[in-house]
Amino acid sequence: MKNLLFALLLFSGLAATAQFDLGFKAGLNNTRLNMDDINNPGQIVESLQAGESKYGFHFGVFSAINFLTYQVRAEAYYSLINVEYSGRNANNEPISESVAVSRLDFPVLFGLKLGPARANIGPVLSYNFYSTNDVLDNGLKDGSLGGQIGIGLDFWKLMVEARYEFGLSRFANQVKVEGQSISTDSRASLWMISIGYKLF
Numbered sequence: 001m002k003n004l005l006f007a008l009l010l011f012s013g014l015a016a017t018a019q020f021d022l023g024f025k026a027g028l029n030n031t032r033l034n035m036d037d038i039n040n041p042g043q044i045v046e047s048l049q050a051g052e053s054k055y056g057f058h059f060g061v062f063s064a065i066n067f068l069t070y071q072v073r074a075e076a077y078y079s080l081i082n083v084e085y086s087g088r089n090a091n092n093e094p095i096s097e098s099v100a101v102s103r104l105d106f107p108v109l110f111g112l113k114l115g116p117a118r119a120n121i122g123p124v125l126s127y128n129f130y131s132t133n134d135v136l137d138n139g140l141k142d143g144s145l146g147g148q149i150g151i152g153l154d155f156w157k158l159m160v161e162a163r164y165e166f167g168l169s170r171f172a173n174q175v176k177v178e179g180q181s182i183s184t185d186s187r188a189s190l191w192m193i194s195i196g197y198k199l200f
Contacts, residue, residue: 018065018066018067019065019066020063020064020065020066020200021062021063021064021065021066021198021200022061022062022063022198022199022200023061023062023063023157023159023196023197023198023199024059024060024061024062024196024197024199025058025059025060025061025062025075025077025159025194025195025196025197026057026058026059026060026194026195026196027057027058027059027192027193027194027195028055028056028057028058028192028193029055029056029057029058029079029081029190029191029192029193030053030054030055030056030190030191030192031053031054031055031056031081031082031083031188031189031190032050032052032053032054032083032188032189032190033050033051033083033084033085033171033172033186033187033188034050034167034186034187034188034189035048035049035050035085035175035184035185035186036184036185036186036187037183037184037185038182038183038184039182039183039184040182041182043090044089044090044177044178044180044182045087045088045089045090045095045177045178045182046087046088046089046090046092047087047088048085048086048087048175048177048182048184049085049086049087050084050085050086051083051084051085051086051096051097051098052084052086054081054082054083054084054098055082056079056080056081056082056100057079057080058077058078058079058080058105058192058194059077059078060075060076060077060078060105061075061076061077062074062075062077062159062196063075066113069112069113069114070110070111070112070113071109071110071111071112071113071118071120072108072109072110073107073108073109073110073111073120073122074106074107074108074109075105075106075107075109076104076105076106077104077105078102078103078104078105079102079103079104079105079126080100080101080102081100081101081103081188081190082098082099082100082101083098083099083101083171083188084096084097084098084099085097085098085135085175087177089177089178095177095178097135097175097176097177098135099131099132099133099135099136100131100132101128101130101131101132101136101140102128102129102130102131103126103127103128103129104126104127104129105124105125105126106124106125106126106127107122107123107124107125107148108122108123108124109121109122109148109150110122116153116154116155117151117152117153118151118152118153118154119149119150119151119152120148120149120150120151120152120163121147121148121149121150122147122148123145123146123147123148123168124145124146124147124148124165125143125144125145126143126144126145126146127142127143128140128141128142128143128144128171129142134176135175135176136172136174136175136176136186137174137175137176137181138174138181139172139173139174139175139181139183139186140171140172141169141170141171141172141173144167144168144169144170144171144187144188145167145168145169146165146166146167146168146169146188147165147166147168148163148164148165149163149164150162150163150164150192154198157197157198157199158195158196158197158198159194159195159196159197159198160193160194160195160196161193161194161196162191162192162193162194163191163192163194164189164190164191164192165188165189165190165191165192166187166189167187167188167189169187170185170186170187171186171187171188172184172186173185173186
């Protein structure tokens, strides 16, 4: 009984000191498509690997609950990411293809705050719902799981932050090369820079 009473008092104290944030954010992302376990039946290509990193953008909303030096952060935002692969075909000629993918991202991050500075880490669930061409063929996964780690600064109602996101599950199961599908474990990794404004 004493333990339950202590827990209730502790929770009440934390709730009384909690600060709630809600606002908007937007920024740029730089994405790279990492490729592994490439299945190349009949030697469709001579080589295949990730291409250059490509820029995209994101915008959406964020919320946070701050307990003294701790923070729980939940967000929802739209992202346009651009990915590319490159290599050489069976005739040893250079090939390169890119595709833009629209998705919704839902990260839940846990972090520490020290004055205006903070550090956050946690999972992100992404829902891919549109691509500009058939480069990823039917291999684009509807949903994928990743992780995010980042740092941020909060001044008054303004926010600026930088994050790195890494894929924990497949972004795509296959890519299309010169009209033929090649199975591969493709995972997206990206850097993100965001600015935000807190409504309250």
